[in-house]
Amino acid sequence: MTQTSIRPSQDFLPGDEALRRRYQLGRWLRYLALAVVVLIAIILLIPILWMILGSFKLQRVAMAYPPELIPSNPVLDNWERLLINRPSLRWLLNSFIVAGGIAIFAVISSTCAGYAFGKKSFPGRTLFFWLILMTMMLPRQIYIVPLFVLMRNFGWFNSYQGMIAPYLVYPFGVFLMRQYMQSIPDELLEAAKMDGASEVQLFRHIILPLSRPAIGAIAIFAFMAGWNDYLWQLVMATDELWLTLPVGVAKLTASGVGSVDVGVGMAGATFAFIPMLLIFLLFQSYFIKGITVGALKG
Amino acid sequence: MLKRFATKIWQGRWGYVFIAPAMIPFLIFIAYPLVQSLLLSFYKAGINRAKWQYIGLKNYTNLLTRDPVFPTAIKNTFLFVLGVVPAAMVICLFVAVLIYPLSQRKQTFFRAAFYMPVVSAGVVLAMVWVYIYSQEYGLLNYIFDSLGLLDLLNNGEKIGWLAQANTALFSLAVVVLSWSLGQPLILFLAGLAAIPETLYDAAKIDGANSWQAFWKITLPLLRPTMLFVLVVLTIAVFQVFVVVQLMTLGGPANATQTIVYRIWVTGIVGSKFGYASAMAVILLAIVSAAAAAQFKLLDRQLT
Numbered sequence: 001m002t003q004t005s006i007r008p009s010q011d012f013l014p015g016d017e018a019l020r021r022r023y024q025l026g027r028w029l030r031y032l033a034l035a036v037v038v039l040i041a042i043i044l045l046i047p048i049l050w051m052i053l054g055s056f057k058l059q060r061v062a063m064a065y066p067p068e069l070i071p072s073n074p075v076l077d078n079w080e081r082l083l084i085n086r087p088s089l090r091w092l093l094n095s096f097i098v099a100g101g102i103a104i105f106a107v108i109s110s111t112c113a114g115y116a117f118g119k120k121s122f123p124g125r126t127l128f129f130w131l132i133l134m135t136m137m138l139p140r141q142i143y144i145v146p147l148f149v150l151m152r153n154f155g156w157f158n159s160y161q162g163m164i165a166p167y168l169v170y171p172f173g174v175f176l177m178r179q180y181m182q183s184i185p186d187e188l189l190e191a192a193k194m195d196g197a198s199e200v201q202l203f204r205h206i207i208l209p210l211s212r213p214a215i216g217a218i219a220i221f222a223f224m225a226g227w228n229d230y231l232w233q234l235v236m237a238t239d240e241l242w243l244t245l246p247v248g249v250a251k252l253t254a255s256g257v258g259s260v261d262v263g264v265g266m267a268g269a270t271f272a273f274i275p276m277l278l279i280f281l282l283f284q285s286y287f288i289k290g291i292t293v294g295a296l297k298g
Numbered sequence: 299m300l301k302r303f304a305t306k307i308w309q310g311r312w313g314y315v316f317i318a319p320a321m322i323p324f325l326i327f328i329a330y331p332l333v334q335s336l337l338l339s340f341y342k343a344g345i346n347r348a349k350w351q352y353i354g355l356k357n358y359t360n361l362l363t364r365d366p367v368f369p370t371a372i373k374n375t376f377l378f379v380l381g382v383v384p385a386a387m388v389i390c391l392f393v394a395v396l397i398y399p400l401s402q403r404k405q406t407f408f409r410a411a412f413y414m415p416v417v418s419a420g421v422v423l424a425m426v427w428v429y430i431y432s433q434e435y436g437l438l439n440y441i442f443d444s445l446g447l448l449d450l451l452n453n454g455e456k457i458g459w460l461a462q463a464n465t466a467l468f469s470l471a472v473v474v475l476s477w478s479l480g481q482p483l484i485l486f487l488a489g490l491a492a493i494p495e496t497l498y499d500a501a502k503i504d505g506a507n508s509w510q511a512f513w514k515i516t517l518p519l520l521r522p523t524m525l526f527v528l529v530v531l532t533i534a535v536f537q538v539f540v541v542v543q544l545m546t547l548g549g550p551a552n553a554t555q556t557i558v559y560r561i562w563v564t565g566i567v568g569s570k571f572g573y574a575s576a577m578a579v580i581l582l583a584i585v586s587a588a589a590a591a592q593f594k595l596l597d598r599q600l601t
Contacts, residue, residue: 026508030396037393041411044476048418050437051426065435066443113320122310123303128317135328137529137589139537141558142578145565146334147327168323199312228419230540235566246421250544253425262429269425273418280417287413291481292488 054266062262078263091248102226106170114177136171158242173218180214217290343572357576371555386478394486413480420540433458463553482527489523
């Protein structure tokens, strides 16, 4: 990547004052624009910083005006109340089980289906693929009511299977995997078949190892989707012990206007933020890969 | 004929085996509820299944003519989409073009800063922003106060960002915007990287300045990326729920009601399955129309 792609050329003739001045102006404009970008970045980061600071403030301090920007007397009260008085560790566990389960099932179904859609031919292939692809575009809220009724009939409220079930098929994953499969050369599969590999062996020993990068991207995205699926988890969990972390912490502050416990709310929000932050930092490259792969031939 | 078809199916049997783990849950948890949604919208249906009753189009006519809230919810949903989506596109394009020539390390910093709100998720941000928007002790009023903006805008009085009908929707849109930037930015940066450097060199030789190069090279070549971002963002913003449910509950004076929030209140909380399904079908129609329009745009671009 060259560094000068969008900048104007610097090699104008010596002595051409007008051009030089125009270049200077362009440079200043560029600095000004970059300052705006930095400002936007700061605006995006302030809420996160404010949340972390707030989690160490006593109720009286958190609700003071003018606000204490840096808490002069930081306390752990809120964290104590969050971690000891509330089943927040259970919520964390619930979220990990639900998001982890969603990631595992999404990887299995997406890899299998993506392989079939990308490499096999069978009647109805295009139709089935389009059906799944179309639902990638549909908001879940369009069928959330019948899904709710279905879960009621199953008796799956307050259960992991109820929160995971709608994600057993992950349309984005199927789409991404099919794109990926098409980049695997057919000759490779045919050579393996000539050597007498069975369908299952072919899948396990050739397809699976080759699709590891796509599997990583799908796992991360499905995990994040599962972790952030606030609405469905709100619908499915009614018992305090079955709440997931986002739903649980959201209920911390929703105890009625006036009696809002800001400090505990901020501690809860921070607590819900940390796991995803760690996952993001650990798997950054998969995030970027997943985002761009979907778009390349989309 | 039939036999040939049967052979084809038999030959493709492994294809069916491999799509089964996706197709079976698809049929149960997506296709079936989707069809059910359409059917239920013609019924008066509540908790008690024995009392479900076919009422034709009555849910729809009630929704569009007699419901005191739903038309407002449609309007607000559109305002959300029309406000947040173009704003996100313009900001991301601006930022992407500016930070693309920077060193890899600086680029990574900006990418991370813009992606941070995406990582922190809706619930977390909604909770923090409620705190920031607070009329009595919020950070935003403090900042406005310090900059002298409160005197300028509101006679020195603190602003109830979420409590006033004229600021609430905008305040929520800002929160949604804040987590709508990360993904498009990464896509735009990838799109920029795919534009061959030689095009810019050629433009330079022809005497084009950077402004012209942006309009004649960067924008046209980014169009596929822009359209993809447009579709994805639009669908995401149509689903705005968490900010409404955690920050305003649709108020004040219904100023922040959205379609998805109405579906939840009516169908899940209120157990009016039929009525909520009719809302869902209207949402489906709107989303499909929007997607179709955008795909048409995409098609024209490709041919």
